[in-house]
Amino acid sequence: MIKLETYPKLAWRRILQAVHLAMTLYLIAPVWSAPPQPQAVLPDDTWAMFTIPNYDAHKKSWADSPYMRFWEDPSMEAFRKHAENAFLNDIFKNVEEASGISMSNMAELLQGQVTLALVPPDEPGDRPIELLALMDSGDQQKALASLLDAVRVRFDEADQPLVPSTIQGLPFYSAKLPEGMLEALSSSEGSMSITFGQAGSVLIMGTSSTLLEETVQRLQSQGGPQLSQQPAFDQAYQKQFRTAEGYGWIHFKPIYELIKQFTAGNASANEPSPNPMSMLMPKPEAIMKALGLEGIQGLSFCWDTSELATVWDFTIQAPENQRQGLLDLVKIESKDASPPPFVTDDVTAFQRIRFDARKSWKNLENMLRDLSPQLQSMLQMTMSLLGKDRDPNFDFRQNFIENLGDDFMTAQWPSHSLTPMDLMNPPQIFLLGSPNPELLVQAFIAASGLLPGGNSVLKERSFLGRTLYSIKLPTGAPMSDNGDAENDEMGLHFVAGGMYVAVSTNVSIIESYLRTVIRQGKPLKSNAAFLEAVGAAGGFQSGYIAYQNIANMMQVYYEGLRTKPETLFEGLLGSTMGSNRLESLDTFLNFSTLPPFETVKHYFQFNVTGNNSDSDGLRLRSVTPMPSKLKQ
Numbered sequence: 001m002i003k004l005e006t007y008p009k010l011a012w013r014r015i016l017q018a019v020h021l022a023m024t025l026y027l028i029a030p031v032w033s034a035p036p037q038p039q040a041v042l043p044d045d046t047w048a049m050f051t052i053p054n055y056d057a058h059k060k061s062w063a064d065s066p067y068m069r070f071w072e073d074p075s076m077e078a079f080r081k082h083a084e085n086a087f088l089n090d091i092f093k094n095v096e097e098a099s100g101i102s103m104s105n106m107a108e109l110l111q112g113q114v115t116l117a118l119v120p121p122d123e124p125g126d127r128p129i130e131l132l133a134l135m136d137s138g139d140q141q142k143a144l145a146s147l148l149d150a151v152r153v154r155f156d157e158a159d160q161p162l163v164p165s166t167i168q169g170l171p172f173y174s175a176k177l178p179e180g181m182l183e184a185l186s187s188s189e190g191s192m193s194i195t196f197g198q199a200g201s202v203l204i205m206g207t208s209s210t211l212l213e214e215t216v217q218r219l220q221s222q223g224g225p226q227l228s229q230q231p232a233f234d235q236a237y238q239k240q241f242r243t244a245e246g247y248g249w250i251h252f253k254p255i256y257e258l259i260k261q262f263t264a265g266n267a268s269a270n271e272p273s274p275n276p277m278s279m280l281m282p283k284p285e286a287i288m289k290a291l292g293l294e295g296i297q298g299l300s301f302c303w304d305t306s307e308l309a310t311v312w313d314f315t316i317q318a319p320e321n322q323r324q325g326l327l328d329l330v331k332i333e334s335k336d337a338s339p340p341p342f343v344t345d346d347v348t349a350f351q352r353i354r355f356d357a358r359k360s361w362k363n364l365e366n367m368l369r370d371l372s373p374q375l376q377s378m379l380q381m382t383m384s385l386l387g388k389d390r391d392p393n394f395d396f397r398q399n400f401i402e403n404l405g406d407d408f409m410t411a412q413w414p415s416h417s418l419t420p421m422d423l424m425n426p427p428q429i430f431l432l433g434s435p436n437p438e439l440l441v442q443a444f445i446a447a448s449g450l451l452p453g454g455n456s457v458l459k460e461r462s463f464l465g466r467t468l469y470s471i472k473l474p475t476g477a478p479m480s481d482n483g484d485a486e487n488d489e490m491g492l493h494f495v496a497g498g499m500y501v502a503v504s505t506n507v508s509i510i511e512s513y514l515r516t517v518i519r520q521g522k523p524l525k526s527n528a529a530f531l532e533a534v535g536a537a538g539g540f541q542s543g544y545i546a547y548q549n550i551a552n553m554m555q556v557y558y559e560g561l562r563t564k565p566e567t568l569f570e571g572l573l574g575s576t577m578g579s580n581r582l583e584s585l586d587t588f589l590n591f592s593t594l595p596p597f598e599t600v601k602h603y604f605q606f607n608v609t610g611n612n613s614d615s616d617g618l619r620l621r622s623v624t625p626m627p628s629k630l631k632q
Helices: 004-028 055-063 066-071 074-099 103-109 141-157 209-219 231-241 252-269 276-280 284-291 357-371 373-385 396-403 420-424 437-450 507-514 528-537 550-563 565-573 575-586 597-603
Strands: 048-052 114-119 130-136 163-167 170-176 193-199 202-206 246-251 298-305 309-317 349-353 408-412 428-433 458-463 466-474 489-497 500-504 544-549 606-611 617-625
Touching: 066 074, 066 597, 074 597, 103 141, 130 209, 141 170, 141 193, 163 193, 163 209, 193 209, 202 209, 231 246, 231 298, 231 309, 246 252, 252 284, 252 298, 284 357, 309 528, 357 373, 357 396, 373 396, 396 437, 428 507, 437 466, 437 489, 437 500, 466 507, 489 507, 500 507, 528 544, 528 606, 528 617, 544 550, 550 565, 550 597, 550 606
Parallel strands: none
Antiparallel strands: 048 114, 048 246, 114 130, 130 202, 163 170, 170 193, 193 202, 246 298, 298 309, 309 617, 349 408, 349 544, 408 428, 428 500, 458 466, 466 489, 489 500, 544 606, 606 617
């Protein structure tokens, strides 16, 4: 039993022992603390970057993804082993022998951030761009050091010793890249070196010693301008990147300035052309101005994964008051973009967008005027002549532009077979909203006069009290063995129905549309999982919804690869090219070992994309829910 008066002395002795033990462990054990985030390591003038901030978490997320679980499914074992062995033996083996780095060991070492960046050169006249890569090994820095030693030994054994150097007191090594590799980045002497070293737990690689030195300083928190101080990047980070699993960003403004300089330099070097038609071609500087790209500050994307879904964001950072040219061409309006009842839940793809097409056409004409007033005049003259052969008083512009609406949609169902005609002509329909679809159809008829054969290619017939028009068009189908195109003509059919002009290359779809029922089945809008994904993507009132049923889309092609790969490749690419492409893939992929699609269908779900634009930028959000059978 401890006496009360001795307790303070004993307590202090125990505390001192604990502190001593902690200090000893600190001195003899490898110490690791997470390096700064990418935006604190990369320089403020970075042109482009991509990062996975936590690669260890990403590996777990990827392993739980539907596609990786599909790949690891027991029914895929024969196909998977054949493919993995072929890739390991024919590709990775050569890389590992040349570098002395085991790909699997390298993957195990990656625990923290993996970051790649493109940075402007140190001095004008040097390489057009510098490369930088950061890979954090977490608490595996000793294993990383051993791996780098193995690489150095491998180069010594190959009689190509690395060139040593010191950066901020740390050892670095340089190796010349093989000739022809990254030629666009090579120096004037025609060669390029990559320098690499280790700073704490981080493997650093780059093409500029100055850039590497500054990077090591930032890793050691020694200051210097950093990417987080770039307003455009910080805006993207705060809005999109903070909790993202991975993200990428392009600083568009300095890149655009380089494009302008390059364009102006080439334009000044060109001599006047003797061709009289050259006066119609716009000047490069006029093209750059008319496109309106100078309003773009940055381009970004990111993704995040949970047990419920994977969400992607794609953004053009362009303030609303600076959108001109292409950025101002189509303005999505906050109107209903839900699928109508005839779009059934077995649809392969559906898309609906709401914008004022008349305003967009005027914006297009304004952009064309800025590009070349002569080209604008030619377009107006051509439009004024359309339809005059049928009716001297016909006004194409009035019938076409003034009757464009604000509602455009398309729906597609799976192809019936692997024949070239079915692959090129799946059941699909396009609907163009119009305040007066009958007059818009007359504009279509007038435009058919521009096709080879003129109005003689246009046929019409009555169906359910409406006039259905058909135009024969060349398909461009792959050539058959005898050199003739298979089914070299395809019909384009259109009709006014409801408040739309319906267009399709499949006449049965047009007829079904006029009957108000295209296919039997439940409406897509009755699918609860679809409605939930739409809500996460931006909602029906966002003015834009795109839906892809990945399972339906894959089924025909998957079964074609499994049972008749030669038919599928020849149908898509033509006999000769298809056979050659199949033969080149046969070494790596044995399609005959794939299991029936029904066995693995549950790994594939659907994808929904919606509009999330605001005053700061144009943004699309894409949501891929976890398949219901895979949810925990």
